[in-house]
Amino acid sequence: MVDSKKSWKAWLYLSPAIVLLLIFTAWPIFNTIRMSLLEGYNAMSAVSGVKFNFGFKNFVDVINYGDFLTYLWNTILLCFLTVPLSTLLALIIAVCLNAIKPFQRLLQTIFFLPYVTNSIAIGMVFAAMFNMVGNNFGDPNELVITAGIINNVIEFFGGERINWINVGSSYAANMFVMTVYIVWNALPFKILVLLGGLQSVNKQYYEAAKVDGTSRLRTFTRITVPLLSPMITYVVITGFIGGFKEYSSIVGIFGAKMGPTGDPDRLNTMVGYIYKSLSLQPGRASAAALILFAIIFVVTLLNLYISKKNTHY
Amino acid sequence: MANKAITTMNARNMQQVSATQRVVKIAVQVLLYAFLILMAIIIIFPFYFMLISSVKELAEYKQTVQTLWPNKIVLFNYVEAFNTANLGRLFMNTLYVGLVSTILSLVITVLTAFAFARLEFKGKNALFAALLGTMMIPGELFTITNYQTISNFMGLKTLGIQLGSQWLQDLGNWKNTFTVLIVPFLVSIFYIYLLRQNFLQIPNELYLAAKVDGTSDIKYLWKVMIPLALPTLISITILKMMGAWNSYVWPNLVANDEAHRLITNGLRNAFTESTGDVNIPVQMAAVAIVSAPLFLVFIFLRKYIMKGVSRSGIKG
Numbered sequence: 001m002v003d004s005k006k007s008w009k010a011w012l013y014l015s016p017a018i019v020l021l022l023i024f025t026a027w028p029i030f031n032t033i034r035m036s037l038l039e040g041y042n043a044m045s046a047v048s049g050v051k052f053n054f055g056f057k058n059f060v061d062v063i064n065y066g067d068f069l070t071y072l073w074n075t076i077l078l079c080f081l082t083v084p085l086s087t088l089l090a091l092i093i094a095v096c097l098n099a100i101k102p103f104q105r106l107l108q109t110i111f112f113l114p115y116v117t118n119s120i121a122i123g124m125v126f127a128a129m130f131n132m133v134g135n136n137f138g139d140p141n142e143l144v145i146t147a148g149i150i151n152n153v154i155e156f157f158g159g160e161r162i163n164w165i166n167v168g169s170s171y172a173a174n175m176f177v178m179t180v181y182i183v184w185n186a187l188p189f190k191i192l193v194l195l196g197g198l199q200s201v202n203k204q205y206y207e208a209a210k211v212d213g214t215s216r217l218r219t220f221t222r223i224t225v226p227l228l229s230p231m232i233t234y235v236v237i238t239g240f241i242g243g244f245k246e247y248s249s250i251v252g253i254f255g256a257k258m259g260p261t262g263d264p265d266r267l268n269t270m271v272g273y274i275y276k277s278l279s280l281q282p283g284r285a286s287a288a289a290l291i292l293f294a295i296i297f298v299v300t301l302l303n304l305y306i307s308k309k310n311t312h313y
Numbered sequence: 314m315a316n317k318a319i320t321t322m323n324a325r326n327m328q329q330v331s332a333t334q335r336v337v338k339i340a341v342q343v344l345l346y347a348f349l350i351l352m353a354i355i356i357i358f359p360f361y362f363m364l365i366s367s368v369k370e371l372a373e374y375k376q377t378v379q380t381l382w383p384n385k386i387v388l389f390n391y392v393e394a395f396n397t398a399n400l401g402r403l404f405m406n407t408l409y410v411g412l413v414s415t416i417l418s419l420v421i422t423v424l425t426a427f428a429f430a431r432l433e434f435k436g437k438n439a440l441f442a443a444l445l446g447t448m449m450i451p452g453e454l455f456t457i458t459n460y461q462t463i464s465n466f467m468g469l470k471t472l473g474i475q476l477g478s479q480w481l482q483d484l485g486n487w488k489n490t491f492t493v494l495i496v497p498f499l500v501s502i503f504y505i506y507l508l509r510q511n512f513l514q515i516p517n518e519l520y521l522a523a524k525v526d527g528t529s530d531i532k533y534l535w536k537v538m539i540p541l542a543l544p545t546l547i548s549i550t551i552l553k554m555m556g557a558w559n560s561y562v563w564p565n566l567v568a569n570d571e572a573h574r575l576i577t578n579g580l581r582n583a584f585t586e587s588t589g590d591v592n593i594p595v596q597m598a599a600v601a602i603v604s605a606p607l608f609l610v611f612i613f614l615r616k617y618i619m620k621g622v623s624r625s626g627i628k629g
Contacts, residue, residue, distance in 0.1 A: 010437075013427060014428045017424070017500045020500045028462075093349065097349065111356060116610070118580075120561050124581075125359045125363045125597065133375060146374070184359070192619060256581070289454040293450060
């Protein structure tokens, strides 16, 4: 029975949350759409009381503004480099972990460690591992004091050292470092979810496969992957959502300049674009945020659609 | 009967192939461990590198080929890191913001989850669905407007300028305050959802019985619901504290002054240099100091963290 007194009480309990949500969630949703549709909206003219026309000029400006497409490309490239790689690696590690008994807990804990770290702080560690200390890179007078531990390892195996993140480093080298770091960072969550899924799979399927003499590879592709497909879908979707919002791991490695010294913003992303323009060009920032939302939405739906077709039960 | 026959058949089969099978099985196990240990070493290496570099002298760090174990262990990097980055101040700021926002957030989350789980009111399901819907929206979308909101709350700053009142201007400008780091993030739909699920598992009869006894809602919440939902509340507390510890973007945007700076942006800004020649041992010492509390929390409260994490998919 709903009596009015109780209803009144419910709203009382809800009131703190409702007030905060109205200010910091509902109003931003409305206001972002509004600002994105006000042509040429920027902080200066908004204060001085200029009236703006409705239209899609902000969206056009964002796309025409040279750097946005570069940032979009960086974001997409990072997504498609890191999500499949980290998912596959996490799947292999989870399956292996599930197949052993002694030290399983210890190894599981080790694989979870990167999760409880600060992505900015550990990014600085990765930067140090790849960092060359020295001067005049790429010059005849090149002076390298220490090439960094990763280059030491490469040279130990007879390779040439690579300028990963310093002045004059190549885009491919930068991307490689970012991919390594993001995959390293993304593994724990994926392993946790996939291992949880594996441990809840009914052992009978494996017993049956064993009796039938099914090979390990076939067992993996025909039993493990299909039964895990909901968890795989989950980590792929959250991976893509996180990937399209990539920002702080790049700050961790390259600092707020978002690129190697001498080439700032080279690795900037969509979120980086939003943060860069939000104080002075909120109209464009809003348009970019809505584009980001649309991309995430479509990719999520696409993933769900594909996984629905491939889910076997 | 049939089962038994199959078992004996299996046993006979096993005996025939057991010799080769055992070899294959051991080989597979060896490969599995080799792979997992190799991966574990790769995963752990950055932490190891951080620790050994933080206790090296700068001259040793700058050797052409780096040592995998310091020739001489020194601790002064830690002292220098603490002073260079003003870590003491950053620690206190972060602790304050973390504690206050956790406590307030817990109160709001408990009240909201209780209303959604136990009380009846008009539009309950529609409201809850709408709240869940907002979880799909990337946080960056809110940041743009929230930045405007806190720079000129309710237009009070503009009004203050028009009326020439400094007091009104300060009231409207939340930049470089602790408020701006706490208030916008007090409500988390995800935590409300988590706690509501937990509350729903508690039988409604308990609530009705308490009502018959004339127990007030608040007393019932305090004596029954909260103790039963304690694990979830602990998970929320840990994730919220870790959130304060790890947050970078918003604090860097709105409160980057000496008095209110939080640990992560303080750390990043203290060691951003234009040249490649940074004192890396000191930097690694600072990173180690900042990482230590996270590891301690992880060691003691691993169960709660992993439980919260597997259901959220978000970091912090």
